[in-house]
Amino acid sequence: MADPIIEARTVSKSYPIRTGVWRRQVSMIRAVDQVSCALRAGESLGLVGESGCGKTTLAKLLIGLLSPTAGEVFLHGQSFDTLRGVRLLAARRTVQFVFQDPVNSLNPRLTVEDTLGEPLAIHRLASRGNRRTRIRELLETVHLPAAYASRLPRELSGGERQRIGIARALATNPEALICDEPIASLDVSVGAQILELLRELRRRRRLALLFISHDLRAVASLCERIAVMRQGQLLEAAPTEELLTRPRQPYTELLIRSAELDLDAPAATLNT
Amino acid sequence: MALLTVEHLSVRYHTGQTTVQAVNDVNFTVEPGEIVALVGESGSGKTSVALALTRLLPSPPAVLSGRVILDPSTHPDGLARDSAHRDAPGGLHGTNLLAASEDALRAIRGGTISYVFQDPGTSLNPVLTIGEQLLEAITLHTDARGADARRLALEWLRRVGISSAEERFGAYPHEFSGGMQQRVMIAMALAAHPSLLIADEPTTALDVTIQVQILRLLRDLQRTLNLSVLLISHDLMVVERIAHRVGVMSAGRLVELGAVEQVLRQPAHPYTKELLRYRSMVSLRKDEAHG
DSSP states (O other), X not given: OOXXXXXXXXXXXXXXXXXXXXXXXXXXXXXXXXXXXXXXXXXXXXXXXXXXXXXXXXXXXXXXXXXXXXXXXXXXXXXXXXXXXXXXXXXXXXXEEEOSOTTTTSOTTSOHXXXXXXXXXXXXXXXXXXXXXXXXXXXXXXXXXXXGXXXXXXXXOHHHHHHHHHHHHHTTOOSEEEEESTTTTSOHHHHHHHHHHHHHHHHHHOOXXXXXXXXXXXXXXXXXXXXXXXXXXXXXXXXXXXXXXSOSSHHXXXXXXXXXTOTTSOOOSSOO | OOSEEEEEEEEEEEETXXXXXXXXXXXXXXXXXXEEEEEOOTTSSHHHHHHHTTTOSOTTTEEEEEEEEEOGGGOOGGGOOSOSGXXXXXXXXXXXGGGSOHHHHHHHXXXXXXXXXXXXXXXXXXXXXXXXXXXXXXXXXXSOOHHHHHHHHHHHHHHTTOSSHHHHTTOOGGGSOHHHHHHHHHHHHHHTOOSEEEEESTTTTSOHHHHHHHHHHXXXXXXXXXXXXXXXXXXXXXXXXXXXXXXXXXXXXXXXXXXXXXXXXXXXXXXXXXXXXXXXXXXXXXXXXXX
């Protein structure tokens, strides 16, 4: 098995709960509770769970946007905590992030060219002269016409904006993409096209993918492996087929039945 | 005669110099005890249709034309009214709702035709308790008062599956989860004894496990109370599970209308085919995937 690109070893992230005038800390909430997982080269891993289960917090821990309260995250075997300066920058190139909301994750004042040019400049990936060519390539990769380079976000549809979000993530030639609910705010048919694009990118570039979603149907259609989260914990992880046919946890079974909209299944007792 | 007959319904929005045709010559009926679904992308005009039926669209900018007819004789027996007087205002049944007076419509809205919207969080009043809001719906649209009204409210809370209704009665909306808030919305909508429930994306904002509970509730209520439902959705799978007939909307037009099995088996319109393609693409069963 290939070495993991990213690996989380029993990471936890807790937030204090404060009340009263003095904002006294009364307890802690564990958003992510001792989770271990790994994303290997070329692998597509789906992370499912309901709202508030800690999916996004885990994603942010995995790319070092948040630092864990316990445990460690490793990038190619190196702890994120030990990375500084140039090496941290290099690490950031390896794993890139695609956000849920294509509207708020793009700067409304920057043209597509500026947006895509930023990572190229920060990471010194293309000289000023090459930048144009590279941006055209990126647009081509996400199937947008080169003329879009001069457009502003508001001149793009939701699906086009998400394509720009993906192109921006691809600008650093990452080994892995972490996509946090990338189709949740899109229309059904537009979301389907984004799924197709991600599938194509995986095939063509051997890109590893961590696909985070509340939609088990979308996850199952794209990912080889699925991990199920609930209340901050990773309940189980298994190859897609196995997880769908032989779920080990009752909660996973409930998720599957819910995704199938099985109205005659016994009423859910796990939720109130 | 159908419970609801919609003929040549059009909605235009005048914005500045331009006019947007949001709904274009839409025709359909809803029979008593039937669940009719409208599917389509955002912006296809689904919600405009739902709101236009009782003229909930501010006019201007909205300009409505066509006819929306409500037939009283088809009122479901399971929901026999406590009194006859509610039929009285303006004698609206059998007449065109689009031409009715505002006063007459007010008696219809939330009463004979009630609504459940997508986002329960913003549909409930945050400063009133769940009980107060349910009581308001009941006293506005039925004859029940005082202890009777309270008894009815509690009964509805239980009916939509809220346990320990007595204790929850005094709770505020923020103390309820999204799924429970939506159940309260459904209880409020049904407590008014509607003939027609219009549910606009009632489960879109909810987690999948809660979605199933709400859909099951809608289906069971339709069966036990012979309720008619106009369901607005973008999810073909939801429609497949609970609707009898489905209309497909695209760019303001109703491009396809028929029995659910028939539309799913032999989609006529390209847009319907596209929706079906996505449905098979994200199927959990392997044999259907990537079809």
